[in-house]
Amino acid sequence: MSAPALTQRDLLELKRTWDTPRGFWGWVSSVDHKVVAIRYVVTAFVFFLLAGALALLMRIQLAGPENHFLSPDLYNQFFTTHGTTMMFLFAVPVMEAVGLYMVPLLIGTRNVAFPRLNNFGYWVYLMGGVLMFAGLFSNTGPDTGWFSYVPLAGPEFSPGKRVDVWAQMITFTEIAALVSAVEIIATVFKQRAPGMTFRRLPLFVWAMVITSFMVIFAMPVVATASQMLAMDRLIDTQFFNPAEGGSAILWQHLFWFFGHPEVYIIFIPALGMISAILPAMVRRPVFGHRALVISMIAVGFLSFALWAHHMFATGLPEGANMLFALTSGAIAVPTGIQIFCWIATIWSGRPRFQVPFLYVLAFFFLFIIGGMTGLLLAAVPVDLQVTDTYFLPAHIHYVLIGGAVFPLLGAITFWFPKATGRLLDERLGRWSFWLLFIGVNLTFFPMHVSALLGMPRRVYTYLPGLGWTLPNALSTLGSMVIAVALLVLLVNVARSLAAGQVAGDDPWHADSLEWTIPSPAPSYNYAVIPVVEGIAPAWERSESSPYVTGLSTTVREVLLTSVEDVEPESRHEQPGPTIWPFVAAMATTGLIYGLIFTVWAVPIGAVFVTIGLIGWAWPRRGHSPDEFAEHVAAITVEGA
Amino acid sequence: MIRRLGEVAFAVLAAACGGAPQSPLNPAGAEAREVLTLGAIYTALAVLTYVLVNTVLVLGLRRRRRTVLPEVPEVAPAEEDERRLGRKVRNAAIVTALILAVYVGATWAVEAHVTSSPSTRPITIQVTGRQWWWEMRYQDSVPSQTFITANELHVPVGRPVVMLLQSEDVIHSFWVPALNGKKDLVPGKTNRVVFTPREAGTFRGQCAEFCGFQHAHMAFDVVVESQDAYDAWVAAQRTPAPPPDDSLAARGQQVFLSKACPTCHAIQGARAFGSRGPDLTHVASRQSLAAGTLPNTRGHLAGWIVDPGRQKPGTRMPPNPMSGEELEALLAYLEGLK
Numbered sequence: 001m002s003a004p005a006l007t008q009r010d011l012l013e014l015k016r017t018w019d020t021p022r023g024f025w026g027w028v029s030s031v032d033h034k035v036v037a038i039r040y041v042v043t044a045f046v047f048f049l050l051a052g053a054l055a056l057l058m059r060i061q062l063a064g065p066e067n068h069f070l071s072p073d074l075y076n077q078f079f080t081t082h083g084t085t086m087m088f089l090f091a092v093p094v095m096e097a098v099g100l101y102m103v104p105l106l107i108g109t110r111n112v113a114f115p116r117l118n119n120f121g122y123w124v125y126l127m128g129g130v131l132m133f134a135g136l137f138s139n140t141g142p143d144t145g146w147f148s149y150v151p152l153a154g155p156e157f158s159p160g161k162r163v164d165v166w167a168q169m170i171t172f173t174e175i176a177a178l179v180s181a182v183e184i185i186a187t188v189f190k191q192r193a194p195g196m197t198f199r200r201l202p203l204f205v206w207a208m209v210i211t212s213f214m215v216i217f218a219m220p221v222v223a224t225a226s227q228m229l230a231m232d233r234l235i236d237t238q239f240f241n242p243a244e245g246g247s248a249i250l251w252q253h254l255f256w257f258f259g260h261p262e263v264y265i266i267f268i269p270a271l272g273m274i275s276a277i278l279p280a281m282v283r284r285p286v287f288g289h290r291a292l293v294i295s296m297i298a299v300g301f302l303s304f305a306l307w308a309h310h311m312f313a314t315g316l317p318e319g320a321n322m323l324f325a326l327t328s329g330a331i332a333v334p335t336g337i338q339i340f341c342w343i344a345t346i347w348s349g350r351p352r353f354q355v356p357f358l359y360v361l362a363f364f365f366l367f368i369i370g371g372m373t374g375l376l377l378a379a380v381p382v383d384l385q386v387t388d389t390y391f392l393p394a395h396i397h398y399v400l401i402g403g404a405v406f407p408l409l410g411a412i413t414f415w416f417p418k419a420t421g422r423l424l425d426e427r428l429g430r431w432s433f434w435l436l437f438i439g440v441n442l443t444f445f446p447m448h449v450s451a452l453l454g455m456p457r458r459v460y461t462y463l464p465g466l467g468w469t470l471p472n473a474l475s476t477l478g479s480m481v482i483a484v485a486l487l488v489l490l491v492n493v494a495r496s497l498a499a500g501q502v503a504g505d506d507p508w509h510a511d512s513l514e515w516t517i518p519s520p521a522p523s524y525n526y527a528v529i530p531v532v533e534g535i536a537p538a539w540e541r542s543e544s545s546p547y548v549t550g551l552s553t554t555v556r557e558v559l560l561t562s563v564e565d566v567e568p569e570s571r572h573e574q575p576g577p578t579i580w581p582f583v584a585a586m587a588t589t590g591l592i593y594g595l596i597f598t599v600w601a602v603p604i605g606a607v608f609v610t611i612g613l614i615g616w617a618w619p620r621r622g623h624s625p626d627e628f629a630e631h632v633a634a635i636t637v638e639g640a
Numbered sequence: 641m642i643r644r645l646g647e648v649a650f651a652v653l654a655a656a657c658g659g660a661p662q663s664p665l666n667p668a669g670a671e672a673r674e675v676l677t678l679g680a681i682y683t684a685l686a687v688l689t690y691v692l693v694n695t696v697l698v699l700g701l702r703r704r705r706r707t708v709l710p711e712v713p714e715v716a717p718a719e720e721d722e723r724r725l726g727r728k729v730r731n732a733a734i735v736t737a738l739i740l741a742v743y744v745g746a747t748w749a750v751e752a753h754v755t756s757s758p759s760t761r762p763i764t765i766q767v768t769g770r771q772w773w774w775e776m777r778y779q780d781s782v783p784s785q786t787f788i789t790a791n792e793l794h795v796p797v798g799r800p801v802v803m804l805l806q807s808e809d810v811i812h813s814f815w816v817p818a819l820n821g822k823k824d825l826v827p828g829k830t831n832r833v834v835f836t837p838r839e840a841g842t843f844r845g846q847c848a849e850f851c852g853f854q855h856a857h858m859a860f861d862v863v864v865e866s867q868d869a870y871d872a873w874v875a876a877q878r879t880p881a882p883p884p885d886d887s888l889a890a891r892g893q894q895v896f897l898s899k900a901c902p903t904c905h906a907i908q909g910a911r912a913f914g915s916r917g918p919d920l921t922h923v924a925s926r927q928s929l930a931a932g933t934l935p936n937t938r939g940h941l942a943g944w945i946v947d948p949g950r951q952k953p954g955t956r957m958p959p960n961p962m963s964g965e966e967l968e969a970l971l972a973y974l975e976g977l978k
Binding site for chain 1: 832
């Protein structure tokens with residue numbers, strides 16, 4: 001790319017301005033989106049491994065009939081914690097986290113909008129996860145399944161605090177998800193590099209924007225519902241108690257109105273990751289940028305109209321069942337269009353079989369199995385035979401591992417050098433890829449068989465003579481292979497961090513903007529803000545490409561651009577690191593932890609949260625209108 | 641015809657896995673057969689689509705293989721080629737939409753059929769889900785002919801059966817794969833499942849909605865038999881328990897009535913009126929104990945009575961310590977309740 005005239009001194013100044021302060025307090029108060037996001041990603045993977053370990057223990061319990069390895073009490077806590085962790089503490093947060101890391105880099109800005117909120121969101125998320133596992137380790141792990149159906153999860157049938165831990169953990173993760181959704185939308189709408197119109201916006205960024213809007217519509221519903229459940233349990237409201245005029249079905253509607261979009265909140269970022277990896281791997285831009293965007297938006301909308309297909313067996317009116325069968329079938333059309341566009345991309349490209357590309361290819365072989373079983377689940381009479389059997393775990397793991405975890409691991413392999421400056425080892429990468437691919441199939445394919453032989457899900461054991469022994473033994477074997485694959489992956493990450501091949505700016509010769517800056521990305525991301533002229537900026541840039549000057553090197557300034565034309569509008573000074581978001585997050589934590597035990601936690605906790613927010617919002621230095629005019633004046637586009 | 645596919649799959653799986661009494665691939669009812677046909681068609685379609693899409697993908701991968709770096713990327717591929725690709729993607733999308741339209745239509749048709757009300761007079765059975773067993777109440781237009789049993793259904797071949805599903809605690813799900821799909825038992829409402837058995841035999845059913853601690857052990861048997869056998873069974877079920885026929889059994893009845901048993905269990909004709917646990921009037925006629933958990937043999941019955949939590953941790957039935965003599969007598973009495 002072009003090298004505008006920035007002296008060494010300017011770069012040092014930029015670095016001093018944007019670097020996260022050293023020491024523990026610097027670390028907890030960081031506002032660098034990369035520092036916060038990497039923390040997010042690592043934390044999410046820790047939860048992934050913990051929940052995976054629980055799955056391994058469950059598989060050992062189910063290896064043979066009438067096994068006594070786990071008691072029903074432990075088993076029920078394990079499967080609930082496994083599902084809840086994977087959905088709320090791993091899948092959604094890890095996608096948001098990769099978004100928070102990559103979106104500013106992909107759109108050519110120096111930080112996310114609302115960087116302090118970003119830091120706040122991480123701590124809230126972390127404390128939600130800590131609550132969940134503190135519960136499990138103190139024998140207070142939730143045990144009513146990741147969707148906690150009432151009345152089983154109500155006060156009468158689940159006394160104690162297990163379900164309260166679950167309900168309040170939801171509150172934490174929903175706050176964190178909403179916070180990052182708001183950040184991503186504001187960042188993309190106002191901070192794109194000049195010229196990066198919506199037609200040129202990278203598909204991964206599109207995916208994150210669509211996901212963020214979905215989060216804003218879906219998460220408040222579950223946060224409300226889980227608070228209603230908590231109130232039923234804590235102060236005897238009777239929202240979900242049929243004996244007092246409440247409704248058990250209402251909970252399911254509320255939960256799945258969130259719960260189905262949730263799956264797509266995980267899935268759509270993964271679609272974006274595939275579109276981000278493909279161009280570098282097949283040496284051309286993704287075919288059908290507009291079709292892919294429209295398809296993702298269509299999937300986003302439709303995903304809010306499918307929720308009742310989780311409830312076919314609850315006895316909804318026939319008309320409703322048929323309507324939801326129609327919408328569930330319909331979502332296959334935009335999903336299909338995306339798959340066709342990628343195949344067209346590969347068909348007309350020149351593939352290079354590196355590890356990120358292997359993960360993308362595995363998507364087709366694994367996800368489509370999940371998609372097809374999804375169609376069986378949408379066909380009401382067939383669904384009524386297979387729902388709530390092992391068909392469900394088989395389906396959801398093919399969809400979410402094949403459709404989200406594989407693209408995620410591909411994306412992490414792909415972007416690892418941008419974050420660390422080093423490449424992951426290719427040979428170990430292939431080992432862990434193939435072990436994972438084999439392990440996933442060996443674990444989850446036999447579950448279709450155990451389902452068709454009649455095995456319900458969520459049973460801690462089963463009798464011999466039902467034909468379930470062999471498929472279960474195979475699944476258990478497969479889960480061990482997955483464990484080995486993840487171990488190899490961990491070894492690879494550790495080794496590559498220490499002594500991996502140095503990547504350079506652009507190890508994949510890729511198309512998008514982040515590959516024009518050094519690896520690892522400096523704290524200020526872009527020393528000069530580039531002007532984007534096409535859909536593959538890194539491939540299109542040259543010495544004469546235009547860029548923006550006028551941003552301060554001594555103040556944390558980002559360039560704001562107009563939403564539609566993406567013209568430079570003004571320089572915006574961002575707040576620096578401070579301890580207050582951390583304080584506010586801890587006060588919020590105290591409030592919500594307390595709410596498990598007493599409703600008095602709300603007024604008392606509110607005082608501390610307010611103190612945190614006042615400290616956070618304490619005015620430091622106002623801007624006079626003159627200063628604002630100056631902010632606008634200094635921006636110039638050069639080289640155009 | 642297509643259902644044969646499902647049946648062949650079943651034969652292979654059942655042989656490989658050693659029998660399968662609870663499989664939707666082995667239907668014994670009109671509705672389950674129809675659903676299996678639909679499922680087999682969809683599965684065939686799904687396999688075809690999967691193979692087709694991934695074949696195109698693999699062909700695309702093999703088409704222009706290059707491995708040398710750095711390659712010059714095609715930043716702006718030729719417009720002519722892009723248009724051709726676009727047409728292919730569009731056609732594939734149209735085909736997908738058409739297939740899905742047929743799929744939704746077929747789903748609607750079969751769904752309407754397998755849930756339609758039976759034309760002939762059905763047998764109506766009300767099922768109440770309990771943590772963790774099933775109460776079955778055979779309804780009759782003459783109220784005195786109604787009778788209650790637990791964890792075992794008997795139905796005749798060829799007569800439609802309407803199950804009315806209710807719950808008194810949490811949500812359960814009634815599922816006999818050989819007869820029809822499942823429906824939930826939801827507190828506060830009554831759901832309905834219809835099936836028409838076509839083949840005699842014993843088929844296993846199981847709770848399919850997670851309902852707490854012992855969800856894993858909440859099964860039941862459905863005995864499909866000839867009309868004559870069914871009539872005889874019904875007649876027997878309607879009769880109160882006969883008085884004990886020897887002194888040991890009489891002593892057993894005394895044990896039953898003097899211990900905690902009648903708090904939860906009823907025996908018609910023996911002054912035991914509890915309703916929290918299964919009705920035991922004809923317990924000895926049933927095939928299994930503890931909701932499909934144990935075969936109904938003397939040894940299992942004894943173990944179950946003395947320490948139910950051993951087989952089914954968390955069960956609502958408390959342990960019942962008693963002397964060997966008492967247990968002996970109680971077993972003799974219960975085994976007489978045919």
